[in-house]
Amino acid sequence: MQIKTIKAYHVVQPFVDGPYRMSKGRVADAFDAVIIAMTSDSGLTGWGEMAPLGNFYSPAFPAGTRAGVVEIAPHLIGQDPRGLASIGRxxxxxxxxxxxxxxxxxxxCWDLAARAADVPLVTLLGGRESETAELYKVVTHGTVDEMAALARRIVKDxxxxxxxxxxxxxxxxIERVGAVAASVPKGTVIFCDANAGWTPYQARQFADATRAIDYTFExxxxxxxxxxSVRRSLDKPMVLDESVASLDDMLDIHRKGAADGLTxxxxxxxxxxxxxxxxDxxxxxxxxITVEDTGGAEIDTSAMAHLxxxxxxxxxxxxxxFHEWVTVRTASNMPPVTGSRMGIPDGxxxxxxxxxxxxxxxFFAVGS
Known part of the structure; x- marks a missing residue:
């Protein structure tokens, strides 16, 4: 099997609930996605998606994705998409x-490989460990009252x-998190995610003042x-997200004992x-482990669900x-969500x- 054509689409995906707000005035109104359609000489099509969260969250930006795809895609024509390590190199x-x-x-490439084998992607990724995964919801940055009200609404749902x-x-x-914790039932799982927004001094201030609240520090x-340096004096679990950009980062975190979990x-x-x-x-x-992405709709959410x-x-x-975050649709047979749990689509x-x-x-096409 060989890659015959690659097409790239630009799709802006506005958020259902309006602007997504983080600390320090960081805000996004939509995911700005690039979607890839890759066809093989056997007539199959594989799909991929990538969408940064604005220009502020990761060292990635939408215009860079569009420009880079144009440079890389022609080199993949004629390659076997099932040779995933070779494609990566x-x-x-x-x-x-x-x-x-x-x-x-x-x-x-993964989608094409799994379709060619006529198996769901989860099979190639090691096998299905459960039918569904538990979902979390985000309480975005806002006033004390806004965040407490949003937390109550999420739990009510x-x-x-x-x-x-x-x-x-x-x-x-400190006041915001105290209000959120007081507004939801005991046993609600809370992660406090600073998105790398604090100095160690500020993080230790927060941790010390919130010792009575049960949460995971992210x-x-x-x-x-x-x-x-924060973890050394922390009496709560810690998860790292932005710090994990490579295999070397993960190994460094392990050697130092810097986290209990990774996103x-x-x-x-x-x-x-x-x-x-x-x-693995x-x-x-x-x-x-949590596996997710910086954003996207049905395609990217499906990959997240399989992983x-x-x-x-x-x-x-x-x-x-993520496909429930946006107002646009790009696919049918989307990842099924029942209550607070998500599965994978059949097929x-x-x-x-x-x-x-x-x-x-x-916006770009290459191949015959």
Missing amino acids: LMDTVFKGHPYIKSALDMA GFHRLQVKVGGNVHDD QPCTTIDENM LKISRLGGVTKTRQIR LAVDLGFM SLSTPQERRLHAIA PGLGIDVLPDLLGRP
């Missing part, structure tokens, strides 16, 4: 760095896991060493191939349903049925 050879640009191309955005003024965030500071973002790591590699080793090293459900259940933290590969008419015209 080729992309790294012809285009140094910028893993986020390669993510949707790698994802499309049947969700039991909250990611509460912090990382702003420390004393205000990415308080920027570097692994900064987070490690692996597919596009940050460069695609499904490297995410699966790091996920991290599981063997004893980490708790999540092939993660051992005892090592899986939770998942997120080979990613399982979804992408509807090209909803994507508009491709």
